[in-house]
Amino acid sequence: MHRTAARTATALLAAVLAGTALGAAPAWGSPGGGGPTRRVEVFAEDGGISRAQAPAASPYVAARPQGVAPVRGDGEVTALVHNGDPAAKLDVVVIGDGYTAQEQQKFRSDAAAKWSELTAVEPYATYRGLFNVWAVSAVSPESGVTGDPDQATVRHTALGSYFWCDGVERLLCVDEKAVEAYAAKAPQADLVLVVANSTKYGGAGYNDITSPLGYEGIATVAGGNARSGQIAVHETGHSLGKLADEYAYPDQGAYQGDEPPEANLSTLTADRMRRQGAKWSRWLGQASPDGGTVGSYLGGGYYPAGLYRPTENSIMRSLGREFNLPGREAMIAGFYRHATPLTSPTANGSRLTAADRLSVGLPVPGTRLRWYLDGRELPRLADRTALDLADLKLTGPRSRPHVLTAVATDPTPAVADPALRAKLTARLSWLVTR
Ligand SMILES: [Zn+2]
Incomplete structure (x- = not known):
């Protein structure tokens, strides 16, 4: 429909501007030396989505001279959102590109704005308590990225971000290896978002990537553009939801x-x-x-x-x-x-006594909590997230440990498949003596 037509028109315009005939590789943003390419998604301002081919490597990654001391602040990790232990949470890593050493605070505020855009959409809004968000500072020698404001602009940056990728102005490509090197600095990377220092509309979805760090796919967005967060939402439909595209050519x-x-x-x-x-x-x-x-x-x-x-x-x-x-x-x-619907600062399997206090966290609103002692439910404690273990009124020999179990279930009607519903319940147990 109009999406393909629009894409073709953009590619044609790009080819004309680049002085190449349509069908020949455009001079701009083509892989230097013809390295491997990736299928990526392109996102039009009217909401339309299409696909293109992007080089895995960017020719615009700033070179770091050998033997030079690392740039101050480069690779620094800040927790934008910290809800708990990375093992129990979905860890989103946001990496900035085209931000100089003096612009790292701007990066963190752009990153926080993108996270707000994501969490305005369901089911992110309801489930935001399951996430940690790590901002990784990548210090670029130049401010801004290649292709902004025009095709003639070249900037060498930490991740080599560039518009006009594959001849498409709004397609914002990045260097995959550089992304992985910075993502590795975060405590965990389940989802990676690259935020470019630009107000120009654009982004890209790399969804046939499986990183050894564990993340599947990379979304790139322009940090200063209010609509680009939608790109990340769509992209996580692939990486987290394992969803297919619903558009057609x-x-x-x-x-x-x-x-x-x-x-x-x-x-x-x-x-x-x-x-x-x-x-x-x-x-x-x-x-x-x-x-x-x-x-x-x-x-x-x-x-x-x-x-x-x-x-x-x-x-x-x-x-x-x-x-x-x-x-x-x-x-x-x-x-x-x-991520899990049930967390506790007291490790699963810990030994406790009646003098201890125990608390659990239910990161998702509406989650139901049940307590069991030696396998028998304690209905009076239902939905209590903090207990004085003396309240258990343990009896029997002082040395005999009792098993205390908390079971949390997210009762959401938004998950209907019984196999998936099984994942909405989590349990933790502790050994308690008098
Ligand atoms: Zn898609």
Whole structure:
């Protein structure tokens, strides 16, 4: 539709500006020496999404001369949001690019603004307590990034960010190795967001990356542009939700393959899905947060036919939209792959006495808490997050340890799949003696 047309027009304009014929590699942003490339997503200001090919390496990474002392502040890690132990949380790493040593405070404030944009969208809004956000300072020798404000602008920066990647002005590419080197400085990296020092609209989604650090995919956004946070939201639909794109190219033909693995694409019509109890059958007919009701809408996964998507226009199809019901379910399940609904400053398995006090944390609003002593529920303690263990009124021999267990369950109706619901419960146990 218009998205492909717009992309072609932009590419044509880019080719003209770069003085190359369409079809020939544009001079700007093409990989130096023809290194490996990556499939990335491009995000139009009208919300449309398309795909392009980006080099894995950037020619604009600032060289660090050998033997020179590291720049002060470079690689410094600040906790923008600290909700707890990285092992129990989903750790988002935000890295700045094109910020000089004097601009690191600006970077942290841009990073915080992007996190606010993400957490304005559900299910992030409800589940923000599951996250830590680490800001990693990357000190660039120059302020701003290549391609801003125009194609003639070149800036060498810590991560080599550049607009006009693959000939597309709004496509903001980055050097993957440089990103990984900085991400490694954070306590943990489950999700990586690169914020460029720019007010120009742009970003990119790298979603076929699996880093040895554990993160899957990188989202790049312009730090000073108020709409670019949506790019990160869409991108995490892939990395955390394992969701497919719901957009299509009109000239892609009909999909002929097997049932795709993603939760939000199917070869089945609503009727067949209901009969088989497959994919989003539990959500069929329900009102979806992105508008309309869940059904089977023709087109998705880049194909205009042969594949169905759950709703007309979720954020996996256009920016600025909500996740649909199956998407929201997949996102919550993704959050709980990295984070837990129950935490405690007292380690699981610790030995305690009746003189101790015990507390637990329930990071998600509405989570229900139950306590058990030697396997028997203590209903009077339900939903109490702090206990004086003397209240347990333990009896029996002084040396005999009792097992105290806390069980937390997120009762959200947004997760319907029983296999995924099992992940919404967590337990911790301690040994308590009189
Ligand atoms: Zn996508």
